[in-house]
Structure formats: structure tokens, C-alpha cells
Amino acid sequence: MFARVTTVAFEGIEARAVDVQIQIGPGLPAFTIVGLPDKAVAESRERVRDALNAIGLALPPKRITVNLAPADLPKEGSHYDLPIALGLMAATGAIARDAIEGFCVLGELSLDGSIATVAGVLPAAIGANALGKGLICPSSCGAEAAWAAADMTILAPQDLLQLINHFKGLQTLRRPVPTPDAGDEAMPDLRDIKGQETAKRVLEVAAAGGHNLLMIGPPGAGKSMLARRLPSILPPLEPAEMLEVSMIRSLAADLAGGRIGRTRPFRTPHGGAGRRRHPAPSGRSGARPSRRAVPRRAA
Ligand SMILES: Nc1ncnc2c1ncn2[C@@H]1O[C@H](COP(=O)(O)OP(=O)(O)OP(=O)(O)O)[C@@H](O)[C@H]1O
Ligand SMILES: [Mg+2]
Numbered sequence: 001m002f003a004r005v006t007t008v009a010f011e012g013i014e015a016r017a018v019d020v021q022i023q024i025g026p027g028l029p030a031f032t033i034v035g036l037p038d039k040a041v042a043e044s045r046e047r048v049r050d051a052l053n054a055i056g057l058a059l060p061p062k063r064i065t066v067n068l069a070p071a072d073l074p075k076e077g078s079h080y081d082l083p084i085a086l087g088l089m090a091a092t093g094a095i096a097r098d099a100i101e102g103f104c105v106l107g108e109l110s111l112d113g114s115i116a117t118v119a120g121v122l123p124a125a126i127g128a129n130a131l132g133k134g135l136i137c138p139s140s141c142g143a144e145a146a147w148a149a150a151d152m153t154i155l156a157p158q159d160l161l162q163l164i165n166h167f168k169g170l171q172t173l174r175r176p177v178p179t180p181d182a183g184d185e186a187m188p189d190l191r192d193i194k195g196q197e198t199a200k201r202v203l204e205v206a207a208a209g210g211h212n213l214l215m216i217g218p219p220g221a222g223k224s225m226l227a228r229r230l231p232s233i234l235p236p237l238e239p240a241e242m243l244e245v246s247m248i249r250s251l252a253a254d255l256a257g258g259r260i261g262r263t264r265p266f267r268t269p270h271g272g273a274g275r276r277r278h279p280a281p282s283g284r285s286g287a288r289p290s291r292r293a294v295p296r297r298a299a
Contacts, residue, residue, distance in 0.1 A: 001025070003090035003097055006104045006133060007083040008124045009075050013247045015120070015127030017104070019069040020080070022087035027063030033084070035068030037075050044081045044109075051085060051109040055160050057094055064088070079118040082107030082136065085160065099167045103155070104128035105136040114159040121145050122250035125154070126243075136163065142176025143258030144250060147243070179258045181242075187263060190229040199226055207233045228266060236262040 001024040008015040031045050049059055066084055068075050083105040090097045106124050108116040121141035125148035128135045134153030137145050142156030156176045157163040165171035193200060203226060206213045213230075215223040237245060245265055249255045 001091045003087045005083040005087040015123045020083045021067040023065045029061040031064045033066045035071045047109045048085045050111040051113045054113040078108040079106035081109040103134045107138045119253040120251045123247045143179045146178040189232045231264040
């Protein structure tokens with residue numbers, strides 16, 4: 001008994017197609033996942049088994065092998081639960097094998113069979129659309145997926161039972177609708193700043209010309225305060241930029257309710273982010289840091 005389901009793996013904001021192959025064959029009962037799964041993917045065995053049990057489907061006491069191809073691409077995240085579960089259902093004949101053929105699938109399963117939110121649904125939907133496939137995703141991510149294309153098929157079930165009923169024709173899942181964009185979020189305005197005329201002028205020039213800015217000044221001089229107000233004088237995002245920004249927010253699970261905004265993003269990474277704690281002495285990479293961090297003063 002063999003079945004295959006398409007899902008995705010993320011490389012940056014790109015979604016790469018992953019083929020979930022499921023083989024149920026004779027042998028001692030076992031359930032193995034191969035194809036560079038990380039811990040979350042390896043643990044999906046338990047979630048899939050219990051979710052299927054919850055809807056009254058038991059796994060056959062046979063040798064089950066799940067292969068995530070391409071085998072050399074690392075698979076991270078919890079969104080492999082749903083494709084594995086659907087593949088198992090297709091392999092055991094619980095759903096028709098061709099029902100899931102035209103879909104790219106992602107979703108995390110709860111033990112009761114409900115489908116939980118996952119990150120990266122928007123890039124996955126764009127990737128699926130490029131492959132000419134529809135998308136099956138958690139119901140909470142449906143609105144986000146609907147932004148990818150107006151004409152692609154999107155199924156956003158709340159649980160496994162809804163999906164099976166849809167495939168059997170007992171219930172029809174409606175295509176989710178994209179939530180209207182969030183509009184202009186309240187953001188700090190450049191006009192709040194008193195004084196600092198030169199700095200404000202520089203900000204305006206940089207915004208108009210699309211230049212980079214380097215701010216140097218003592219603590220409390222107002223660098224962060226000025227930088228935070230730069231988006232307020234930048235033009236709203238173009239549709240293509242909006243999608244690109246939203247894909248990053250989708251992967252960071254920061255796209256609440258699938259609301260896509262047109263304001264330019266502003267991030268304040270911590271000053272220490274990316275700084276190495278113990279820089280290795282040159283020529284001795286990997287050596288233990290010296291105990292004497294501060295050079296002894298000359299007597
Ligand atoms: N021209 C100004 N008008 C009004 N408030 C100001 C002005 N300059 C600084 N402040 C106040 O000082 C606070 C600290 O400024 P800010 O955090 O931007 O400093 P900074 O230059 O980023 O400092 P650091 O180098 O420590 O990050 C601001 O939040 C603001 O309340
Ligand atoms: Mg600052």
C-alpha cells in the first residue's frame with residue numbers, strides 16, 4: 001500500500017516542494033520517518049497516531065515507512081503532521097488516493113484530531129500555486145493563504161473529520177476569504193519630535209532618496225526615537241512588497257488573523273544580537289577563551 005502527498009519545506013522565505021511518500025508493507029509493526037526529519041517532525045508519529053485514533057481510524061499493525069523526499073533537505077517544523085496523516089489515510093483506503101493529489105498540504109495535528117495553526121502558510125500557498133496545486137491548511141490560517149491567489153483551491157478544515165467529510169461529499173468546505181488589510185496601524189509620527197531640525201531633515205532626505213542612514217550619538221540623544229518615526233514618512237508598501245513582507249511575518253507566525261498591512265516594517269534588533277561572546281583568538285579558532293580578558297596594566 002503506497003501513497004504520496006505534497007508538502008513544503010522552507011528555505012528562507014522560499015517554499016520548496018517536499019514529497020511525503022508512505023509505504024505500508026509486511027513486517028514487524030513499526031512506524032519510521034526518514035528524510036532528515038528534525039525532532040518536531042520525528043515526534044509527529046505520536047500526534048498522527050493519536051489524531052487518527054480520535055476519529056476512529058487505527059493504524060494497521062504493519063511496517064509503516066514515511067519518506068520525506070528530497071532526502072538531503074532538512075525538514076523542520078510541525079506542519080508535516082497533516083500530510084503524513086492524509087498519506088496514511090490514502091494508503092489505508094480511508095480517503096481516495098486521487099482526492100489529495102492536486103493539493104499541497106500543511107498543518108499540525110492535536111491529539112483530538114483538530115488541526116492547529118502553523119507558521120509559513122502564505123509562502124506555502126504561493127509555492128503551491130506556482131506548482132499548479134491547491135492548498136490544505138489549518139482553518140486559522142485560511143485567510144492568510146487566500147492572499148496567495150484569487151483562483152486557487154484552498155481547503156481550511158478545523159479538524160480531520162471535516163476534511164474527510166469534504167472528500168466524501170458529506171460536507172463542503174468553503175474557500176476562506178482574505179481578511180481586508182489592516183490599514184494604517186497607529187505608528188509614531190515624525191511631527192511629534194520637537195527640535196532636532198537637522199536630524200529630521202536628514203530623515204526626510206533619506207526617505208525621499210531611499211538612502212541608508214547611520215546614526216551616531218550619545219545614549220538618550222534620540223537616535224531610536226527618530227528611527228522609529230521613519231516609516232511614518234515612507235510611502236505605503238507596493239502590493240509586491242506587501243506580499244514579501246507578509247511572507248516573512250507569516251514564517252515568524254506574526255500574521256495575526258491573516259491581516260496584511262501596508263505600513264513599512266520597523267525592527268529594533270538588540271545591540272548585542274549577533275555579537276560573539278568569546279571571540280576566538282586569530283589563528284586558534286575553537287580554542288578556549290583566555291581567562292585574562294583584560295590586559296594587565298603595565299606597572
Ligand atoms: N528631541 C527630543 N524631543 C523629545 N524627547 C526626546 C528628544 N531627544 C530624546 N528624547 C527622549 O529621550 C528618550 C531616549 O531617546 P532614544 O532612546 O531615542 O535615545 P538613543 O539615542 O536611541 O539612545 P541609545 O544610544 O541609548 O539607544 C526618547 O524616548 C525621548 O523620550
Ligand atoms: Mg537607541
